[in-house]
Amino acid sequence: MGVKVLTIKENILGANEEIASRNQERLDKHRVLTVNIMSSPGAGKTSLILQTIDRLKPEIRVTVIEGDIASTVDADKVNQRGVPVIQINTDGGCHLDANMIENALNNLPLEEIDLLLIENVGNLVCPAEFALGEHKKVMLLSTPEGDDKPYKYPLMFTEADVVLVNKVDLLPYLDFNVNTFNKAVTGLNPDVKILPVSCQTGEGLDAWLSWLEAEIKETKKRQTGR
């Protein structure tokens, strides 16, 4: 299957929240757990998605939306796994918004999807402000970025349901204090789940997959009960 490319100009003035609610209703109706994955450039969003695809139970039908300013580098990698993928190119826009996602949903067979992973534009600032209609916000902080990032980019850490601390395999070579980081994050967001992982070595990914599969099960149950 080919990579679809949607080139969508940033809709700054649109009623983002309203479109996001509409997206979520639609995703709820079709029981599609939708996860918005955010991080700085190069923190490991694409690696996480590829590892997740490889490790998910085979009966779970996953689809990916790739958000990038330019290129289809990431979508090509997902496509090579035989997983359906839509590339959104934002033409310079620094985040995805609900309107872009609505356009993508119009191109997806939602009744055939259990899990929709959305890779946002690499940016620790703007994506945190724009709801897409997702059920869960997951952020990656890679250890080389430093343990002081929650102080400097507080909104992202406040908004996240899960913080994945990626590249823990590099910890021996870095001045990154895990306790300092965890305290800063839980100070901003006491209910957050923090999971240390390495998308390079696979360390910690079982816990991430367990969380994700439990959420997928929850989504199915919640909907059946309606």
Add this chain to the structure above:
Amino acid sequence: MGVKVLTIKENILGANEEIASRNQERLDKHRVLTVNIMSSPGAGKTSLILQTIDRLKPEIRVTVIEGDIASTVDADKVNQRGVPVIQINTDGGCHLDANMIENALNNLPLEEIDLLLIENVGNLVCPAEFALGEHKKVMLLSTPEGDDKPYKYPLMFTEADVVLVNKVDLLPYLDFNVNTFNKAVTGLNPDVKILPVSCQTGEGLDAWLSWLEAEIKETKKRQTGR
């Protein structure tokens, strides 16, 4: 000396380019070489500034403007070196703009400054679009971010006068191909200067300092000739 904190709301609609030209005229008049330092969060902007302060010839009078969404973490570190620093907090804004810099310049004794280093908000997207009045744009790409970043964030690499490849001490532990990266950057920007450095070990910083001190000399000469 204390850290001055200016809290300035993002001026989205202002004539950014016009204000940037006005800033540059003012900086030219006072012969202040001004460098706009940009990168992803955690790529090493603050470490570069601290290393630069420590290694600059003592007769060069340096001042720093720190741009952050929140906190004075970075400004405090600069201030500990005894270097004058102004902290701009953008209140959520994802980049510095010329208006914020004009406000900062109003608070600086420009006749007593040879080099003004501006640390932009950690973001590989938006800061590239906003001229501040700087003479040179310097970007850091840290090796853990990956060698594919020029394809995904092309504007930043196109706009830069110098690309510092930071954290080269981590290369043995990463899949980062220096040739792939250099080719991608020069493909976008044939005139760019690429310098490999480690702000941790000090590797490569002599070349950075040489470039910077030559530019400072050039700025003084150019002005004297008017």
